[in-house]
Amino acid sequence: MSTSLVFFYVYxxxxxxxxxxxxxxxxxxxxxxxxxxTLIAIAALFLLLGSQFLAAMQLFVYGGxxxxxxxxxxxLTGPRPEAGGRSKEIVRxxxxxxxxxxxxxxxMIIWQAQWRISPSxxxxxxxxxxILFSRYVLPFEIAGLSLTIALIxxxxxxxxxxxxxxxxxxxxxxAAGAExxxxxxxxx
Amino acid sequence: xxxxxxxxLVLGAALFCIGLYxxxxxxxxxxxxxxxxxxLNAVNLNLAAFSAYVAPRQAVGMxxxxxxxxxxxxxxxxxxxxxxxxNRANDINAxxxxxxxxx
Numbered sequence: 307m308s309t310s311l312v313f314f315y316v317y318x319x320x321x322x323x324x325x326x327x328x329x330x331x332x333x334x335x336x337x338x339x340x341x342x343x344t345l346i347a348i349a350a351l352f353l354l355l356g357s358q359f360l361a362a363m364q365l366f367v368y369g370g371x372x373x374x375x376x377x378x379x380x381x382l383t384g385p386r387p388e389a390g391g392r393s394k395e396i397v398r399x400x401x402x403x404x405x406x407x408x409x410x411x412x413x414m415i416i417w418q419a420q421w422r423i424s425p426s427x428x429x430x431x432x433x434x435x436x437i438l439f440s441r442y443v444l445p446f447e448i449a450g451l452s453l454t455i456a457l458i459x460x461x462x463x464x465x466x467x468x469x470x471x472x473x474x475x476x477x478x479x480x481a482a483g484a485e486x487x488x489x490x491x492x493x494x
Numbered sequence: 495x496x497x498x499x500x501x502x503l504v505l506g507a508a509l510f511c512i513g514l515y516x517x518x519x520x521x522x523x524x525x526x527x528x529x530x531x532x533x534l535n536a537v538n539l540n541l542a543a544f545s546a547y548v549a550p551r552q553a554v555g556m557x558x559x560x561x562x563x564x565x566x567x568x569x570x571x572x573x574x575x576x577x578x579x580x581n582r583a584n585d586i587n588a589x590x591x592x593x594x595x596x597x
Contacts, residue, residue: 329516401518405511412507433553457566460575
């Protein structure tokens, strides 16, 4: 067994254990911590694939930002028990069956397929940058724009209602003022 | 025994299925959101593995991972905003008791 294979099994074990913890932990904080373990393991797997850039991105975006965001929301919404606990037995059985069948099908396809493996492994940050800023520059800009729009939408959604009501009231008074002004112009 | 593409693909499929099971069976809205994050991560792993093994000279798969990360960040921001809004409006956290999204 090669060294990289040993490391792969270690990271894969951490990732799968974290994923199982995420699904089966009763406490949501524990679930988020399990997700964190999985994300770190996937960052390590990116390193194993030879991409330092993706590993760093995974650590920053997922390990840092998204985990902290989820924990913040968890604390904002309070340590409330998941109303009524878990879902119904039949739903769980059906979902488990579906997932097992799906995994079996994918695994079978993977073992039977013949991939055209290329021997050289050249992956550096510069090659990602080159392709992002040449061939995929328009999708890159669109991705940035859609991220901005989504985050503005998130702020609008999560804002307290009274702020929105105050803005609507302002708009109403403005409209009323405009109408009365129009009426005065008409009478004059 | 050496590390091959199949190892990464099977791991990605396993993570995908675990995340799918969690998203299907969980009743907590927050847990559904993080299970979807797990599914997206499994897809990221697959893309990076294919890119590294099949077409290593051009980092197309790697750049797709970057796009997916951006989309995942947007998705999690919006989803968490919806969770907060639902929590404030209805004082509930279980997704199957949510009947309407408007207002």
